[in-house]
Amino acid sequence: MNWEESKQVRIAILDLYEGQPNQGMRCIREIIQYWAIIHGWNIVKDEFDVRQKKQLPDTSYDIYISSGGPGSPLDTRFEDWDIAWGKWVDSIYRWNKNPDKAQKKFVLFICHSFQLASRHFNAGMVCKRRSEAFGVFPIHMLEAGRNEPVFAGLKDPFYAVDSREYQVIQPNHRILKSMGSKILCIEKERPHVPYERAMMGIRFDEYMIGTQFHPEADALGMSIRLQSDEKRKSVIENYGEEKWHSMLEQLSDPEKIMTTYSHVLPNFLNQAVEHLYAEKV
Numbered sequence: 001m002n003w004e005e006s007k008q009v010r011i012a013i014l015d016l017y018e019g020q021p022n023q024g025m026r027c028i029r030e031i032i033q034y035w036a037i038i039h040g041w042n043i044v045k046d047e048f049d050v051r052q053k054k055q056l057p058d059t060s061y062d063i064y065i066s067s068g069g070p071g072s073p074l075d076t077r078f079e080d081w082d083i084a085w086g087k088w089v090d091s092i093y094r095w096n097k098n099p100d101k102a103q104k105k106f107v108l109f110i111c112h113s114f115q116l117a118s119r120h121f122n123a124g125m126v127c128k129r130r131s132e133a134f135g136v137f138p139i140h141m142l143e144a145g146r147n148e149p150v151f152a153g154l155k156d157p158f159y160a161v162d163s164r165e166y167q168v169i170q171p172n173h174r175i176l177k178s179m180g181s182k183i184l185c186i187e188k189e190r191p192h193v194p195y196e197r198a199m200m201g202i203r204f205d206e207y208m209i210g211t212q213f214h215p216e217a218d219a220l221g222m223s224i225r226l227q228s229d230e231k232r233k234s235v236i237e238n239y240g241e242e243k244w245h246s247m248l249e250q251l252s253d254p255e256k257i258m259t260t261y262s263h264v265l266p267n268f269l270n271q272a273v274e275h276l277y278a279e280k281v
Contacts, residue, residue, distance in 0.1 A: 007277075009036075009042070009062050009273055009276065010045075010046075010060065010061040011045045011062065012046055012047075012061040013029075013046070013067065014047075014048050014057070014064065014066040014088075015048060015050060015067055016051055016067050017067060017069045018069060018070060019051075020070050023218075023220075023221025023225060024068050026221065027217060028065055028067065028216050028265070031216060031265045031266065032045060032265075039270075046061075050081055051069065054081045054084055056084055059095055059105065062103075063269065063272045065107075065108045066107065066108070066110065066116075067110050067111075067112070067113060068112045068113065068214060072165075072166065073116050074127075074128075085116065086116075086120050092105050092208070103275075103276065104275060105207060106271065106275070108210065109209070109210030110210070110211060110214060111164060111212055111213070114210035115167075118168040121175065121179065121204060123168065123171065123172055123176055123202060124199060125168065125169050126167070126168050127166065128165060128166055128167075129165055132164070132238075133162045133187075134162065134163050134231075135243075135247050136160070136161055136251070137160065139187065139200050140157045140185060140187070141158075142183055142184060142186065145184035148182075148184050148201075148209075149271050150203075150268045151201075151263070153259075153263040155255075158260055159256035159260060160215065160217070161213060161217035161222055161257055162187070163214060164212065168198055168212060169196045169197075169199065171183055171199060179204060179205055182203045184201035185201040186200055187200050199212065209268065215264035215265050216261065217261065222257065227248075235247065
């Protein structure tokens, strides 16, 4: 195998946005493109419309990124695309558990995909939140998170975009232990309300990791969404105009979401290709 072949990385992006306008896919594409240029990787990248076209990748890719998306992670469990997505997860999981497969497959589940994966593996209770979480929030690391290579370079707490109506709580410790899973981080503590803190990141196993926050979100995308008529009205009605202005101001703080943007997904890609390159050479 020559140098150019060994520097090729095949990446599959699973689009779960169901054709709805979003900034997530743009951000994922841009991070991958910039990362590939900086590190000199030859990227083969394909996208799969999971929900509208029921498209799913095969096992020929090295890295898989399953996106966020709209709607309930509970109501679709009997829909064809959801069932097919679960079978795809199982196929990658079995591949990685097969000792004859030296070259493993790395998977990142983002937000909606994280909730689907948590439901699929029975990692905890997936349920509707009392109210929507939307904005830039602190994420608190647990011990496993502080030792997680994908979180390298982040402070504790770190800040990330949180946009969800559902959550994963009440970890199923028996199943997580049997899988070798580790809870990496949890949402901010709210001592004034009697609600459990949601799990915000899980390393499901050595090759699969998921975050309930949006590690790919950038200031531009968040600003565009915040200033849309629908989201501006929603935030002001629920939290007040001062909170809406505060959200916009936080986007200019380089210590907040842009730190997360520049570390988590690039770290995940680095971890994957270190394994890939080691196997190829």
